[in-house]
Amino acid sequence: MFNVVIVRYGEIGTKSRQTRRWFENILMNNIREALVSEGIEFKKIEARHGRVLVKTNRARESVEVLSRVFGIVSLSPAMEVDAEMEKINRTSLKLFRKMKRELGLERPRFRVTARRITKEFPLKSPEVQAKVGEYILENEESEVNLHEYDVEVGVELMEGRAYIYVEKVRGWGGLPIGTQGKVVALLSGGIDSPVAAFLMMKRGVEVIPVHIYMGEKTLEKVRKIWSQLKKYGYGGKGELIVIKPKEREKIIQKLKELKKEKYTCVFCKYMMVKHADRIAREFGAKGIVMGDSLGQVASQTLENMYIVSQATDLPIYRPLIGLDKEEIVEMAKRIGTFELSTLPEDEIPFIPKHPVIRGSWEEFKKIYRAVFEEEPRKREC
Amino acid sequence: MFNVVIVRYGEIGTKSRQTRRWFENILMNNIREALVSEGIEFKKIEARHGRVLVKTNRARESVEVLSRVFGIVSLSPAMEVDAEMEKINRTSLKLFRKMKRELGLERPRFRVTARRITKEFPLKSPEVQAKVGEYILENEESEVNLHEYDVEVGVELMEGRAYIYVEKVRGWGGLPIGTQGKVVALLSGGIDSPVAAFLMMKRGVEVIPVHIYMGEKTLEKVRKIWSQLKKYGYGGKGELIVIKPKEREKIIQKLKELKKEKYTCVFCKYMMVKHADRIAREFGAKGIVMGDSLGQVASQTLENMYIVSQATDLPIYRPLIGLDKEEIVEMAKRIGTFELSTLPEDEIPFIPKHPVIRGSWEEFKKIYRAVFEEEPRKREC
Structure with missing residues (x-):
């Protein structure tokens, strides 16, 4: 007809x-x-x-x-x-x-x-x-x-x-993918990061999805999430990039020695961004997308985001920064990633009981030096 | 009753x-x-x-x-x-x-x-x-x-x-203002920046409003916009800070000499962020809010935002980055700033006819050196 x-x-x-x-x-x-x-x-x-x-x-x-x-x-x-x-x-x-x-x-x-x-x-x-x-x-x-x-x-x-x-x-609505260049999106398996990636795609960006390996179960889940997001990705061709961070054991060990376990999450995110930064350079991507929403959990304070942002000189885009959890969940449902984000994932044994809420850059630097015997990158000059 | x-x-x-x-x-x-x-x-x-x-x-x-x-x-x-x-x-x-x-x-x-x-x-x-x-x-x-x-x-x-x-x-919804520290919000008089500031306030942030002076008409308008936003600001006490940039004439002059007028907007935004950064330090603010929405106008490309982001080592928060103009306008209407944002403003005589769309950091550096006889700050170390 x-x-x-x-x-x-x-x-x-x-x-x-x-x-x-x-x-x-x-x-x-x-x-x-x-x-x-x-x-x-x-x-x-x-x-x-x-x-x-x-x-x-x-x-x-x-x-x-x-x-x-x-x-x-x-x-x-x-x-x-x-x-x-x-x-x-x-x-x-x-x-x-x-x-x-x-x-x-x-x-x-x-x-x-x-x-x-x-x-x-x-x-x-x-x-x-x-x-x-x-x-x-x-x-x-x-x-x-x-x-x-x-x-x-x-x-x-x-x-x-x-x-x-x-x-x-x-x-x-939005803009056709491919009109606005590329960014790296960090996908964790949670509810927020796929929505953040989606919103950047909607504004015409080709997203390069990067997952920092936590375990097979979580990886499986992230693969499903990315398959769903790809349904909106005509025009971009990204395959999921999985990074197994070699430095993780060392960091966790050292944080324990220093009794600074509370910095685990901030450190972990800093390292994620560092990896994302490297991938971005390889692919000519011009920014990094993260699913942060201000004040949602302990790691998402202005202080901690300050520290994490030092790991790259690329702009970090946080399209969810001003949204409530409820609004993010609603969007996740509309785009079809919510169900997938609630699938089981690997337990992370090293999450501290009391993560630092207002991390200090000075203290972070000290810990970083102790772990790597060098200065942390701070938006390189 | x-x-x-x-x-x-x-x-x-x-x-x-x-x-x-x-x-x-x-x-x-x-x-x-x-x-x-x-x-x-x-x-x-x-x-x-x-x-x-x-x-x-x-x-x-x-x-x-x-x-x-x-x-x-x-x-x-x-x-x-x-x-x-x-x-x-x-x-x-x-x-x-x-x-x-x-x-x-x-x-x-x-x-x-x-x-x-x-x-x-x-x-x-x-x-x-x-x-x-x-x-x-x-x-x-x-x-x-x-x-x-x-x-x-x-x-x-x-x-x-x-x-x-x-x-x-x-x-x-959101979080009570004062639970999440402070950020500097750049208010231009347009539709977007008040919405961006609003969304950060909604997530519990105290906003320090900064306006870079363009003329009396625009200033008047921004004062009205901030008065409206303050109706949501119980818990934060920010008064509008107005900066008259002394360097503007010099920059415009030099860009003309170099025939690089197309960099005017990027330069202007870079300087705005530099001013915002200074104010942020004075007030102990932990970030800068901007109303950028990707691809909306020429200055809002990943390339240009990369350059602008180098003016500070603070994270720049862009809560509108993933939204369409239509969505932003709708929000501006709901919060009562839309009408005010469409009031007349000073004409800006130095807006170039063809602003650069994908600005290059290398070229920007050269121009910056020509204007200020020093290296541009790049996320200071």
């Missing part, structure tokens, strides 16, 4: 002409990648007057997949026909009937919204709306209601063709 | 006993400060079994003010009476009637939700619910509906007293 998907994007439209072209191309590439990797056939993908058209007979499946491509604000499976009033009427009625059946309504309230994207069609938009509305009223039990409607019939007219649809599916 | 406000908090409840006591005290202080500064009289503020009770005859006004105190999840103006069944019944009926009148409903659907916070009351919660429900049904045209109700009558029983309410007003 449907033979095309109308893809609408938001922010890109506001950029300069040149930037817009570039954005559109990346968006079209990501759309192509998404459809190919899900095995959905299509005939053509083209940018047209501020929207992208995907010609395919599998429009509804395409919409499901493309709703996970960032940069897209909304999608409609549509029927493309010649821009002739009779064809427009008949197609509109057909789609209206389909919707009426699906909604199971006796007498649906509806409205018609027409737009001439290019102006060669002889009738103006309100006239098209009136004609289509009349035609539906004549042929189907229904009533027009412009404000409270069960069905909206959309008609977009451009270049001698008409695009008719009755559904508008919301996308995530 | 009401003589008490029940204040419920969320996350604090999950902390250790010791931390909780500390949080409660800060929350109570902030509540006190809010009421005093709004001239609302009260008799007592006390923490009781995981909630705070504010004894006051101006309960509804209090709720309006306290809904802007962070750390609070919900609030109810309530009537406190002795925990005797008859008194509970009569008070519940009174409040039910009041609500019925206000809603203008003939036959409201209602439910009663009772909770024994301490257990000395002889009846169990379901029994209290049944009794109160019956009493209302006997005396008022109404019907019970546990799932779809117009009115919920709440009864909380503790220590020989009953607290009865029919309204639950949502707070912002």
